[in-house]
Amino acid sequence: MDNLPHLDLLIEAFRHLPGVGQKSAERMAYSVLKMNKDDVLAFSNALEKVTTSIHTCPICGQYTEDEKCNTCSDPTRDHSICVVVSDQKDVLSFSRIENFNGVFHILGGVLSASSGVSIHDLNVDSLFQRIEKEHIEEVIIATNPTIEGETTALYLARLLEKFPVKTTRLGYGLPMGGHLDYADALTLKKALAGRTNMKEEKE
Amino acid sequence: MDNLPHLDLLIEAFRHLPGVGQKSAERMAYSVLKMNKDDVLAFSNALEKVTTSIHTCPICGQYTEDEKCNTCSDPTRDHSICVVVSDQKDVLSFSRIENFNGVFHILGGVLSASSGVSIHDLNVDSLFQRIEKEHIEEVIIATNPTIEGETTALYLARLLEKFPVKTTRLGYGLPMGGHLDYADALTLKKALAGRTNMKEEKE
Numbered sequence: 001m002d003n004l005p006h007l008d009l010l011i012e013a014f015r016h017l018p019g020v021g022q023k024s025a026e027r028m029a030y031s032v033l034k035m036n037k038d039d040v041l042a043f044s045n046a047l048e049k050v051t052t053s054i055h056t057c058p059i060c061g062q063y064t065e066d067e068k069c070n071t072c073s074d075p076t077r078d079h080s081i082c083v084v085v086s087d088q089k090d091v092l093s094f095s096r097i098e099n100f101n102g103v104f105h106i107l108g109g110v111l112s113a114s115s116g117v118s119i120h121d122l123n124v125d126s127l128f129q130r131i132e133k134e135h136i137e138e139v140i141i142a143t144n145p146t147i148e149g150e151t152t153a154l155y156l157a158r159l160l161e162k163f164p165v166k167t168t169r170l171g172y173g174l175p176m177g178g179h180l181d182y183a184d185a186l187t188l189k190k191a192l193a194g195r196t197n198m199k200e201e202k203e
Numbered sequence: 204m205d206n207l208p209h210l211d212l213l214i215e216a217f218r219h220l221p222g223v224g225q226k227s228a229e230r231m232a233y234s235v236l237k238m239n240k241d242d243v244l245a246f247s248n249a250l251e252k253v254t255t256s257i258h259t260c261p262i263c264g265q266y267t268e269d270e271k272c273n274t275c276s277d278p279t280r281d282h283s284i285c286v287v288v289s290d291q292k293d294v295l296s297f298s299r300i301e302n303f304n305g306v307f308h309i310l311g312g313v314l315s316a317s318s319g320v321s322i323h324d325l326n327v328d329s330l331f332q333r334i335e336k337e338h339i340e341e342v343i344i345a346t347n348p349t350i351e352g353e354t355t356a357l358y359l360a361r362l363l364e365k366f367p368v369k370t371t372r373l374g375y376g377l378p379m380g381g382h383l384d385y386a387d388a389l390t391l392k393k394a395l396a397g398r399t400n401m402k403e404e405k406e
Contacts, residue, residue: 003268003273004257004266004267004268006249006252006256006257006268007253009245009249009252010249010250010253013242013246013250016234017217017231017234017235018230018231019227019230019231020231024222026292026295027222027292028220028222028223029253030291031219031220032250032253032254033253033254033257033266033291035219037254037255039219040250040253041250041251041254042212043219043250044247044251045247046212046213046216047213047216047243047244047246047247047250048243048244049209049212050209050210050213050232050235050243051235051236051238051240051243051244052240054207054209054210054236063236064207065206065208065209070206087233088233088236089230089233
C-alpha cells in the first residue's frame with residue numbers, strides 16, 4: 001500500500017532467486033523487516049563478500065576464496081580419479097558421501113542445442129590438459145541423467161577415447177528410499193539393465 | 204567441498220527466510236555466485252536500506268519510509284472505515300483489490316495462549332484512540348480465518364462494543380475459483396450460512 005522503494009527493490013531481488021515467485025518474495029522481504037537488524041546486516045554483508053571474494057579455481061572450476069580450491073591443493077586426495085560435473089553445486093552432493101576421495105572438474109554447463117551451448121563453451125580443454133599433467137587414470141562422468149546431461153556425457157566420452165584414461169558414468173537405477181510404483185519406465189529399464197548379482201556383489 | 208565461510212554464512216542467512224530449507228538455501232546461494240556483481244551489490248544494498256530506513260507508522264503500524272504512512276497521510280482516503288489486520292503484509296492483499304479506499308490498523312499479531320500473546324501485546328489501545336480522534340465509523344476485522352484469528356476477532360469485537368462504531372468481519376465462504384469437492388466441511392458450512400439471495404443481491 002505504501003510507497004516503499006527499498007522494499008520493492010528487495011522483493012525484486014528475492015524474485016530473481018531460483019524457485020521464488022512474487023508471493024514468496026514478498027513473504028521473504030516482509031520477514032526481513034521483522035528480523036534483528038544485526039542479522040540483516042550480516043546477511044547483506046555475506047552477499048557482498050560472496051560476490052567480491054569468491055572466484056573459480058583455475059584448475060577445476062570449483063568456487064574458492066583462495067588461489068586454488070581445497071580439493072586441488074589437497075595432496076591427500078586421490079588425484080588420479082576425477083569426477084566431471086556440469087555445475088559447481090553438484091560437488092556438494094559428493095561432499096555428503098564418505099569414502100570418496102577423488103578430485104573434480106566442472107564443465108560449467110551441458111551441451112544444449114536450444115540454449116546454443118556447444119562443446120567449446122564447456123571447460124573440456126582444461127580437462128584434457130589435466131589428464132596429461134595430473135596423470136588422471138579414471139574420469140567419472142557425473143552429469144545429470146537428463147537428455148542434455150546424457151548427450152554431454154556421450155560426447156565427452158567419445159572425445160576421451162583418444163586419451164589413456166578409463167571413462168565411466170555414474171550408475172542408473174532406483175533411487176534409495178524410492179518406491180517402485182513411483183518409478184518411471186525409463187528408470188526401471190535402467191535399473192533392470194544395471195541389476196547386480198546378490199550372491200556375489202558385482203565388483 | 205571447499206572451505207567457503209562467506210558462502211556458508213549466506214546459506215545460513217537464506218535458511219532463515221520463511222519456507223526455505225537447507226537445499227533451497229544452497230541453491231539460492233549458488234545462484235548468487237552466478238549473478239551479475241552489480242545485481243548482488245544492489246541486493247545487498249536493498250537489504251541494508253530496508254532495515255535502516257523502514258519503520259512502522261506511528262498511527263496505524265504499517266511500514267513506511269516517511270514520518271507517517273501513505274494511507275494515513277492521504278486525505279482522499281475514507282478515514283471513517285478502518286480495516287484491522289494482524290500483520291503488515293496483510294495490507295498487501297487489500298492493495299490488490301480496487302474500490303477499497305479505507306484505512307488500516309495493524310494489530311501486530313493475534314491472541315495466542317500457546318505463544319503467550321495477550322491483548323496487551325496487540326496494538327488495540329491505539330485503535331481505540333483512533334476511533335475517537337479520527338471519527339472512525341466502521342471497523343472491519345480482517346484477521347485470518349484461523350482459530351487464533353477468530354478468537355482475536357471475537358475478543359476485539361467485544362471490546363469495541365463500548366465504542367460508537369459498527370464492527371464487521373470479512374465474509375466467509377468458498378474461495379473464488381475453488382472447487383466444491385475440495386472445500387472442507389467448515390468452509391462449506393460457513394458458505395451455506397452466508398448464502399445470498401440471487402434474485403436480489405444482499406445489501
